[in-house]
Each structure stands twice: as structure tokens, then as C-alpha cells.
Amino acid sequence: MDETILDAFRQNGLSRRAFLKFCAATASLLALPPAAAAAMAEKLASTPRPTVIYLSYQECTGCLESMTRSFSPTIEHLMFNSISLAFNDTLQAAAGEAAEAARKEAMRKAWGKYILIVDGAVPMGAGGAYCVAAGQSAVDDLRHAAQGAAAIIAVGTCAAFGGVPYAAPNPTGAVPVSEVIRDRPIINVSGCPPIPEVMTGVVVYYLSFGMPALDRQGRPLTFYGNTIHDRCYRRPFYDEGRFAHTFDDEGARNGWCLYELGCKGPVTYNACATLKWNQGTSFPIQSGHGCLGCSEPDFWDKGGFYRPLPAATGHWPRGEVLGGAALGGTVVGVGAAALARSRQQAAAAKSAKEVSSPSPKEDSHEH
């Protein structure tokens, strides 16, 4: 039960070559130098299996669906053999009273040390009544669980930035995890859903090195350090000015750049263009559709997936969202939403001051 990775290697009669290969594959996934991957493996070998509590609130279970389809066998091995997933109401067999009891026991045993994975936004409206399980509202549940957590990983755009529940007019008063919890380290792993290898990779990274370097949105730079555009195989067409203008024109058939069809690749930080999806098969742009920008805050309220970007620069400022909603005549619930958003803006400004954002790795393609 306390078996470590290195033990597992030796017991399976595997050589140092197998270990080096494992390191190379992991380093490639995490964009780490091989030496760091070796250090990581050794750290994992000496660390007892940490308890992970996985809580789901306002979400669609897409993130968990994605996570359980992680294709990298080494990472999956790491995840499911090196952590102890103590509570996940979707994956576990126990239900009802038994499940709640098991969760309380797991949290009590690992109090102060467990990793809390949160999936979904937290509805604050009507005293939290929009999301209640076992007689406890999501917000109370999260506040309690966070007290005993060493760190929180906010998985998916809902947990990280509010996502779909947070979209205007936000009828449930949904907020991201970072708005409820202020006194614990939070790693945002955004995406709708996030890439499975990114989710497992972040957990593995945290177990080995602690907090990763984060961007100003609280996302690990390892996976969110580059835009989709910068790593897109269609980038050369953008540079040459060759674009698809409709989904059935010559440009679309020729596989030219989808910028004019509303691709959000230039302002979206994620690893889709390199890690890809479904066992490295493809990603939206490769399948002929522009990026929706699902790993960025407020991607639902950006005024249309097929509207071209006004200019390909930087992150979308949060202020635009409110302005856009007001101009569009979306007045229902704007008061509550505006309040929630101005609070979030204040929080974002505050955390931006606290966390000086390191510059993205320029040579991340090198080991």
C-alpha cells in the first residue's frame, strides 16, 4: 500500500533504462528538463501517498470524464497508484451516509495535509441553496473542506473562473473557488474541460515540487505559458495572411488559418496545440474549427465564438465583459452579477499584486 514509484520499478524487474524512459516521457509532458524529472521521480518515491479529496459542485462532470481518460500510461499510473483518492462521489461505489462517513474519516485522518480538488463553480445566491448535498450547501462544504487542505486545485473553468454557471446573467450567483477561499494556495487548471494530461500532470507536479509557477490567472505556466496560436501548426498560414473566410471555402478546405472565423487561439493560453486530445489525435483547429478560448475567464460572454478577434493581443480584460453585457441589453440580474464581478475584479487586482507573474518560459521546448 505504501509502495513508491521506485519500488514499483525495482519489483517489476525494470532497469535504469526503463526509469530514464519514464523520466523522459514525464519530462516531455511537464516540459521539464530530464534532470528535474529524475528529481521528481525520487521525490515521489520518498513521499507517502497523499490523500486527495475531489469535490464537485456546479459542474457537468465533463472534467472528471476528461481526467479518467488520461492516455499517458505513466502519468495515469502515477495518479491512480501514487495518490489515495479518498473521496469522489462519482467514482466511488459507496453512496449516501456511508460515502459521507468515509469522506469525513478520510478528511479527519489527513487534516491539514490533503489535496483538495474542486470541480465546478460555487453558487452564492439564496444562501447557497442552489447546490446542496447531504444537507450542506456547496459554499459551506467548500469552506470546511478548505480548512484542512494543504492546497486546492481548481479543476475546470467553472472552478477556476466561474465558467458556464458564472456566465451572464449568472442566476445562481456562481463564483469561482478563489472567491470563496482566500487563505489557501489555489492552482487553477482551466479548460472546458481541461486536457486530461494537464490535470494529472499538475497533481504530479504538486506532489513532487509543491506549488508550480503560476500565471496571473493562477494557472501553471508549464501548461498555460503559451497561446494556442503560438504553438498552432496553422500559424505559418496566419503569418502568410492566408485565411479561411467561411467554413466551406477554399481556405477552409486548404486548412488555412481560422482567425477570421473567430478562432480565439491568439488570446487563449492552453496546451491543446501540442498535447492535443484523445490520445494525441487532434485538437479543435486541426479538426477545422477555431478555438473557443475555453481556458480563459468569461469565455461564454465574449460576444460570439465566430466573431473575429478585434486584435490579437494579450488576455481579454475583465472589464469588457460587464460593458458587453450592458450594451447587449442583458439587464436581468445585472445588479447581482455586477456586484459579484466587481468583487472578483478587486480580488484579481489584489492577487495580481501579490503574485508577481514570472515571464513565460521561452525555451520550453527544450529539456
Add this chain to the structure above:
Amino acid sequence: MKMLDTIPIRPAPSPAANAPALLREIAAALDALLLSGRRHCIDLGSLPLSTADRDLLREALGTGEIRMELVALGSSRIEETGVPGVWWVRHSSEDGILLTESLEICHVPEIVPADTTDIANGLQRLRQALALRESGGH
């Protein structure tokens, strides 16, 4: 589905946009290897490489004299290119899924030589087998 097949889709060949820069990086790494013995590794998986990029890399680097297959956690192919000191390394999983592909610039990739601990373990097993043989086992 038959209808879909009738729509002509002809992906235009992407230009080789990144291969020329990669080849310069390789040249600089070979310089460093000659001068100071420093190894270098380029992870191809994290770069957007078009088919034309790959073709250009293959063409410029060519095929060398050594081709190895490593069988550990699935299969891996380690090939020296036509430029001595530049190795094309592909690691696959047990299911045959490509885990990582890289260009290593070094005399021999680190994964190739037998490790001291592995040698000692192998020697121990060999001695045990010999002892078993002498004691009348098989």
C-alpha cells in the same frame, strides 16, 4: 457518410516554418558538444511541426549507421541520423502510443550504456545461476 466523402478536402501542404530554425539550433548544439562535451536535447513533441518541417528535418539530417530498439516500458527507437552525434529518439508506450520524440545531440544517448547498478544486479544473477549449476541444479 457517402455524401461527406464527395466533398473535396485537400489540405494544403503547410510550409516548413520551424525546421530551418531547428537545424540552426542543432548546429549550435553540435558546436557546443565538440567544444565542451555538453549534451543537448530538443523535445519535438512541444513544437508545431508540419509535414514539410518533418520532411525537411529528415532530409537535412539523413540516415546514419546505427539503429537501436529498446524494449523497456514498451518499445523505443533510437537512431543516429546522417549527422554523427545527432540522434532521433522515439519512446512509445506498451500500447504503442508515442510518448515522446526528441533529438538528442550527444556522443551516445544516456539511455543506451548499461548502468552500474544494473550490471551489478545482472552479475549477481549470473553468479546465482552458476552456483545453482555447480550444486547439481539445472
